[in-house]
Amino acid sequence: MSSRPPASPSRRRFLAGGLALGCSAAASPLVTPIALASAPWDNRLVVVILRGAMDGLDAIRPVGDPDYAALGREVEDGPPGDGFWARHPALAPLDPLWAAGEMAAAHAVSTPYRDRRSHFDGQDLLEAGGTDLGPASARSGWLNRLIETVPGTTAEIAYAVGRERMAILDGPAAAARWSPDARLALSPATQQLLELVQHEDPAFRDASREAIAIAAEVAGQEAPEAGEDRRGAHVQLARFAAGRLRAETRIASFSLSGWDTHARQSQGIGVALGRLADVVLTLREGLGPVWEKTAVLCVTEFGRTARLNGSGGSDHGTGGAMLLAGGALRGGRVVADWPGLSEAALYDRRDLMPTRDVRAHAGWVMRGLFGLDAGTVESAVFPGLDLGPDPRWTL
Structure with a gap:
């Protein structure tokens, strides 16, 4: 390094x-x-919040499920899968990472949040990492609690990047924040x-x-000395995070919006997934050899309805998917306890049934990256979590 x-x-x-x-x-x-500050471990963790509820059934398509096509879902050929799973065509730029075992997905997952399907509450619970919201004054983010478990760290071990508040890093442990602000004028x-x-x-x-x-x-201004390298803000944020992680920072988190696809989903989710692919590739390029020590978790507040609505979109749901990337992963696969898509198998007869807690997958990744014991993950980082069986995400 x-x-x-x-x-x-x-x-x-x-x-x-x-x-x-x-x-x-x-x-x-x-x-x-x-x-930036040093840390007692050398691996890196990046958490990307996909704000707006990514449709996991569209991003990672269970085309081998006999009930999938009956839901009005796209069945066009996407990037190669394993016969049961196919990836959305917008994820094609990530094909080399899937082939190299540096990209993966966990399906039929969710937080403990149920039934109300509010973006605000869902995102709060996702970032708090608990089983319920409780009073706002008592909340802290699960990345902040992760930092608390490691003695001798300082604020710059973790960065919240972007203009949105990243509640996932809120709490008593100090964390650094960086925000490109449109009002900046020197x-x-x-x-x-x-x-x-x-x-x-x-x-x-x-x-x-x-x-x-x-x-x-x-x-939207012209950046000084930017030359020909002006690209989307999502790429710039990923590049900034990669630069910090290439040094002594160990944890970074930022968010991507644009996932609320109530209408014309075929257009909206393609754009959002394309941006996500840009972000992953930017992190991989920017991290260089550090990529081999890195895991990227892309998580969203809940899934969307299994059946498309009359506007060609999907409404707020329950179960969904998370995407994982990084050279520290054992990827190239989709991990799922698949519940099926028949009406009887759906949650409330409308949503993909969650069969695994998204926090469990995050917890197993952190165990592999940072050597945390199961008790610490289940009590300190994610209170009330049962980690369950090891999906063996890390190398």
């Missing part, structure tokens, strides 16, 4: 002092400390100050330039 040069005195003063740099601390990504005097501070610290200079570029991209 490459090492970062030691921070210069000017850089330490800059970070410690929290200079306003012409804008508020809440608005500027530049006052978020970017000096005066000439501020830019001169940055040049002075960065003069003898190329690592800090490059990181702050990247911060400015991402903020400008998100705002």
Whole structure:
């Protein structure tokens, strides 16, 4: 793993002092400390929240189930599967990762959330990682509790990336946050100050330039010195996360929206899955050799109805799928205790029946990556969880 040069005195003063740099601390990504901390383990974990409820039956299609086509679902040929499973065509760019065992899925999964099917409550429970929501004042995120289990860590071991609040990292354990803010505007005097501070610290200079570029991209502005490399904000966020993880950060989390496909799902989910493929490939490229030590979990608040509605979309459901990626995985497969899609087998006769807790798959990945014992996962990280049998996700 490459090492970062030691921070210069000017850089330490800059970070410690929290200079306003012409804008508020809440608005500027530049006052978020970017000096990163070491951790007692070398593996990395990335959690991507797919906000809006990804339709797992469309992303990872159980075409071998005799009741699948009767639900009005797409049965066109997608990327190669194993006869029972087929992947949505928008995931085709990830075919080499499936072939290399660096991409996988878990199907018929959900959090303990049931019946109300509210995005807000579903996302809260997904990020809290418990069995029920309870009072908001008592909640913490499961990634924050993971950090609490490891002595001697500091805030920059974990990064919440993006403009949305990442409740998954909320809690008493310190975690760093970085947000490209559209209101970022640096005066000439501020830019001169940055040049002075960065003069003898190329690592800090490059990181702050990247911060400015991402903020400008998100705002739809022309990024300074961006050249021909201006790409979507989702790719820029993944690139930022990869840069931190390539150094000493061990955990990163951010979210992707666009999964609420009530109408014309064939169009909407294709775009969303294409963005997700971009993100995974960007992480793989940006992490370089660190990819072999990395697991990426892509999770969503709940699934969608098994049958498509009259608008060619799907409504809020229960069971769904999670996607996994990374060189640290034993992938190339779909893991599921498949319940079937007959009306009698559906949850409430409308949704895919969940047969495994999504937290169990996340827990087994963390056990393999970080060496956590089962009791810690089931009590401290995911209270009330029964891990169940080991799906052997990690190498």
